[in-house]
Amino acid sequence: NFSLFFFLFVLFCVCRYPLGMSGGQILDEDISASSQWSESTAARYGRLDFEEGDGAWCPEITVEPDNLKEFLQIDLRSLHFITLVGTQGRHAGGIGNEFAQMYKIKYSRDGSRWISWKNRQGKQVIEGNRNAYDIVLKDLDPPIIARFVRFMPVTDHSMNVCMRVELYGCEWLDGLVSYNAPAGEQMNSPSYPIYLNDSVYDGAVIYSMTEGLGQLTDGVCGLDDFTHSHVWPGYDYVGWNNESFPSGYVEIMFEFDRTRNFTTMKVHCNNMFSQHVKAFRQVVCYFRSDLDWEASPLSFSPVVDEKNPSARFVTVNLANHMASAIKCHFYFADAWMLFSEITFQSDTAMYNTTLAPPKTGPPNIQPDDPTHKVDDSNTRILIGCLVAIIFILVAIIVIILWRQVWQKMLEKASRRMLDDELTASLSIQSETFTYNHNPNQSGTTSEQESNSTYERIFPLGPDYQEPSRLICKLPEFAQSSEDPVQDGVPHYAEADIVNLQGVTGSNTYAIPAVTMDLLSGKDVAVEEFPRKLLTFKEKLGEGQFGEVHLCEAEGMQEFMNKEFLFDIAEDLPVLVAVKMLRSDANKNARNDFLKEIKIMSRLKDPNIIRLLAVCIYSDPLCMITEYMENGDLNQFLSRHEPEGQLAQLSNAPTVSFNNLCYMATQIASGMKYLSSLNFVHRDLATRNCLVGKKYTIKIADFGMSRNLYSGDYYRIQGRAVLPIRWMSWESILLGKFTTASDMWAFGVTLWEILNYCKEQPYSQLTDEQVIENTGEFFRDQKRQIYLPQPVLCPDSLYKVMLCCWRRNTKERPSFQEIHQALLEIQP
Known part of the structure; x- marks a missing residue:
């Protein structure tokens, strides 16, 4: 249990790393755009936290409310599991003031079929920036699996926009590019209907789901009681009723990026038998390596559990079959069959779709079930990750101790400061102060304007927190002598405002x-x-x-x-x-x-x-x-x-x-x-x-x-x-x-x-x-x-x-x- 939990934790950390816009790993030729205002605002300047060129990517024309033609596109060269995005406007050392207040994301796995991202409530528009320099990070829930990503600015009125962006995630080593399955069905309960459809599936959905990925690969494992969810009852599961399948099984076909050597398939199943839901009683898998399906399928029958109603991963040994596609028939063990995650391990794909953090905690895996043991081939990597985490924790402890010592030194030094050493920082963010933030407010000017420059006094008291970029840093802590002043609302200590x-x-x-x-x-x-x-x-x-x-x-x-x-x-x-x-x-x-x-x-x-x-x-x-x-x-x-x-x-x-x-x-x-x-x-x-x-x-x-x-x-x-x-x-x-x-x-x-x-x-x-x-x-x-x-x-x-x-x-x-x-x- 601990090994699997730690494994998921490590994978979650890995899958929130920047993918290379700010770090330069993504090359200029892999960044393109629909248009550009000038050569100095070309797509290659749309890198988060960079100020090269004129400071950002800016489209050629003003963005209109009904015009979604402008976009900044990134080619990651391979499939990636993307969990987070970051955006920023054009600051250019205080000269620029263009940013995208809202935007949409489109993505593609092959460069031809583009899919609009939407959250679990079906909303496509993402809240963006409120000024030209703050970095705004937004979780993608659900995450996306893509090679190509487009940022498309959205406005509610005609305006100039500029963007700098970053993607966060990790490489998608599963290789799964789509799964085809029957559409999920509705379960009628005495209190309310339970919808067991794949609500985030990004392919075509009519009577069946084709050429897409969805909840079976979103990294979220369903609860033991499928009637509870953070969205609606049954949300985290895709489910089918045996009355709709005279053959007694549900067929799901998995397409991969290339031919792979498969070792295991893990299926997260619900087993709430009091609601006539059980894990599958048998699965028969067919393998396609080139154009033809192999004649002899692989069959696996897990132990039927009628005592423990907990949801669980069932591991199917795929016996090192070579294939670019797998077609599995899952046979009913009761009236209903519910899946929330399906992942594969192959020769180059140790990581699986649990890369995003499960919202319900780690899967409920029983220690005495041998089908749930972590593969031996993963042991060395797990040990390496554990060692890395230990080093990171030690470094954090050292930094904390160092900061405490440094803070005391600063406090002693500050008590010896003379009058002429003190200048107070007034880089308060809001354009209007009285009660709210308005970066464009002209306001009423003071009769006593000052051109003097102030440095900040570093807050030493333990009762006070330092607002992000609220006041200019001391020279020894400054990254730049021209740190921009934020136009955000000042920090409140007591409550979210x-x-x-x-x-x-x-x-x-x-x-x-x-x-x-x-x-x-x-x-x-x-x-x-x-x-x-x-x-x-x-x-x-x-x-x-x-x-x-x-x-x-x-x-x-x-x-x-x-x-x-x-x-x-x-x-x-x-x-x-x-x-x-x-x-x-x-x-x-x-x-x-x-x-x-x-x-x-x-x-x-x-x-x-x-x-x-x-x-x-x-x-x-x-x-x-x-x-x-x-x-x-x-x-x-x-x-x-x-x-x-x-x-x-x-x-x-x-x-x-x-x-x-x-x-x-x-x-x-x-x-x-x-x-x-x-x-x-x-x-x-x-x-x-x-x-x-x-x-x-x-x-x-x-x-x-x-x-x-x-x-x-x-x-x-x-x-x-x-x-x-x-x-x-x-x-x-x-x-x-x-x-x-x-x-x-x-x-x-x-x-x-x-x-x-x-x-x-x-x-x-x-x-x-x-x-x-x-x-x-x-x-x-x-x-x-x-x-x-x-x-x-x-x-x-x-x-x-x-x-x-x-x-x-x-x-x-x-x-x-x-x-x-x-x-x-x-x-």
Whole structure:
């Protein structure tokens, strides 16, 4: 059992090696294409992770949605078992920005008949790249057996695409090029039908299957209970009923690439006799070496097992017959016969179709069954593989130990760094920062742009992970001094994040995938609102995919559910914010817009802006949210003064300290609600809080899209736009955004409130100095600069702020704790 399991493990590892596009083993003459833009973008430049020529293969013309004529083709010179593919766009040292967002794969074993790959659910389109430099790897499930492979870019609108690719797998030493068999049948059970057809067969399927390969060679062994599967009941098996075969047997013919000397055939059979399923009682095999079939067939009868219902491999000794084709008659032992894998061993084909990892674990093989022993001829290879694995494990252990020692050395060295040695990396990936990724977002530029170059501080703390290419590496670790900056969403430590692209290139919240699945699986709980009842008042902001307008909505009260009450008479218009998606927005932006509507419709908290209604029956798509009559908190407080003689002399409106605390408590309450859902806001500030009557506060997300606040966002060398003065040190240096980083921003927001928004945080520091100060937080040598205590801020409130700015994220309070503390402090 262990030997076979280890054998399968080794084969799986072997079958995920790159086949030579990036390594150069595939020659230039074996790479071709349908067309090319120029000689410098010819097919030979379509190698993964290479930058020769103009950096990739690019077709001659723009790829259209209905045009699948463009392709990049690779000839592997022999049959290969391909389990994985990788793609990349054209980066060309930052000059190129062309990539394939989607693609299809076609393959051929002989160069004449081309087959479209599809996954086990029947989908052909593969998700590709989202920028020009990241490598995206996709498992081929099921894997393919082919000599020729074509990558065909797919688009949902007219666009220029370029590709670099790699194939991963191993040589197909079985030599099997097709099997012909009767089509699998349907078993009717009392609960549901069980489909036992070969759903991934790539040949012709009418009444029988001809000239193809499928589930019998996909490397997936079925479970003991065939009614269970990761797709549908019976999926992993091909099965036949004896009533359909008067002769009492099923004929399967196997065609090979050339004449071979066969030693064994292994058939994985189901033996669930309680369902009238048993392994075959006899097999008779005929051999064809040239044009004629041999007169004397080979017959084999396994021991019938009526005690153990486990699925098993049955090994048939083929007695070194020479053949280019084998025709086998499998005789029924019961009403049904089910196979999931058939493999062959021949003189040059030790490896078999279990090269891909079985999804159900290793086959259930009984130790006392001699038919399941691994061939003696494989022993030396198995020993060699075992030795190789041991060496690899030893090397991994040595590397781990070396890294730990090196990490400690770096940590000691970093503590001795002087001021002038520190420059912080800001190669954060996203073109827009606030909530989402949009590589094409123009954004609002900072008034303080910097041309300086920053190196990264290497993250030494064991609690933090290094995002892939998130920040530039130290010189001693760098592969290139011109490492590209990624346009991906920054790393999240707490959960897998679902990224939605809003109309301004941002979105309201960063949402864990599980939470979004739970929330967005329901119908939209808001009604369609008549556009004609919206009156434009002011444009609040804009971005690449749309705009945010301030509008008045007439009759909104009639469209709202009873749980939402307006403090406005029914005959008066309601002030609302309208997010409007441009009608020419791409498909992804439209889908994300609808997802955002579903999420927003479920957010119900008195301190979070609510979604009121939608306009989605026609373009442009709109979502209508609350807007408070006093505008945002930053502008509101900047127009007011603290109570006292100065306010009386200037006759300025005032806000009491009690009301300041009341507003801060509401913000903490709203964030407590978001954090309970594991939502991360990522741009909490007074500009993103709206003020209503009686100092009511609701958290929103309009700040980044407004030119009024462009000075609050720092533009990184023409790329990311970041609110660095509100960001935690780990967000700036490590790209980590969690509820703890929101807590840091809350401390800054509280500081703004108690300063009546008269001053920008760290106003005495330049943007570069703010960035360098985050390095001091990182090193924690007591040299970091904190925001000073506001004049009207009591010590108890300033202690709350300092708790929010603790270096260790685990030591920062939760929003529930902060909310309770503010309730106790509030007079």
